[in-house]
Amino acid sequence: xxxxxxxxxxxxxxxxxxxxxxxxxxxxxxxxxxxxxxxxxxxxxxxxxxxxxxxxxxxxxxxxxxxxxxxxxxxxxxxxxxxxxxxxxxxxxxxxxxxxxxxxxxxxxxxxxxxxxxxxxxxxxxxxxxxxxxxxxxxxxxxxxxxxxxxxx
Numbered sequence: 186x187x188x189x190x191x192x193x194x195x196x197x198x199x200x201x202x203x204x205x206x207x208x209x210x211x212x213x214x215x216x217x218x219x220x221x222x223x224x225x226x227x228x229x230x231x232x233x234x235x236x237x238x239x240x241x242x243x244x245x246x247x248x249x250x251x252x253x254x255x256x257x258x259x260x261x262x263x264x265x266x267x268x269x270x271x272x273x274x275x276x277x278x279x280x281x282x283x284x285x286x287x288x289x290x291x292x293x294x295x296x297x298x299x300x301x302x303x304x305x306x307x308x309x310x311x312x313x314x315x316x317x318x319x320x321x322x323x324x325x326x327x328x329x330x331x332x333x334x335x336x337x338x
Contacts, residue, residue: 192251192252192330192333192334193249193250193251193326193327193330193331194248194249194250194251195248195249195250195322195323195327196245196246196247197245197247197248197249197294197296197299197320197322198245198246199241199242199244199245199298200298203245204238204241206237207234207237207238208234208237210236210237211229211230211231211233211234211235212233213233214229214230214233215229215230215233216229217229244296245296247259247294249294249319249321249327251265251327251330251331251333251334253334254266254334254337255334256268256305256317256331256334258292258317258319259294261294261317263307263317265334265335266335267307267308267309267312268306268307268308268317268335269307269308270305270306271303271304271324271327271328271331271332272304272305273301273324273325273328274301274302274303274324275301276300276301278302279300279301279302280300282302282318283297288315288316290313290314290315291314291315291316291317291318292307292316292317292318294317294318294319294320295318295319295320296320299320299321299322301320301321301322301323301324302318302319302321302324303318303321303327304316304317304318304319305317305331
C-alpha cells in the first residue's frame with residue numbers, strides 16, 4: 186500500500202510552561218550541586234535542563250495523522266474502514282471520557298494539557314478495542330479528515 190500525502194497531521198507538543206519547568210529542574214540540580222563548586226553547579230544546570238528537555242520533547246512528539254486510508258495515532262495504525270462515526274468531545278466530555286466513562290480496553294492517546302478530544306468507535310468485530318480516545322487541539326478538523334478518508338476508501 187502506498188501512502189499518499191497526509192490530509193491531517195497534528196503534533197501534541199507540550200505547552201510552554203513545561204519548558205519553564207525544564208529550566209527549573211536544571212536550577213534545582215544546580216542548587217543540589219552548589220556545595221561541590223562552580224563547575225558541578227554549571228554541570229547540574231546544563232545537565233538537569235537537558236535531561237528534562239529531552240523527556241518533555243519526547244512526551245510531546247507524538248503525532249496524529251490521517252494518511253491515505255489510515256489513521257495513525259502514536260504507534261497505532263488503524264484503517265478508517267474499521268472506525269465508526271467520530272464524536273467531538275468538548276472540555277467537560279473529554280474529561281469524563283478520561284475518567285469515570287473510560288473503558289480500560291480503549292486505546293487512549295491522551296495528553297492532560299490538551300482539553301479537547303475525539304472519541305472514535307472501533308467497528309471491526311475482530312478488534313477488542315471498543316473505541317479510540319485521541320487528545321487533539323482541533324477535533325472537528327480531525328473528524329472531517331476521517332470522514333473524507335472514509336469516502337475516498
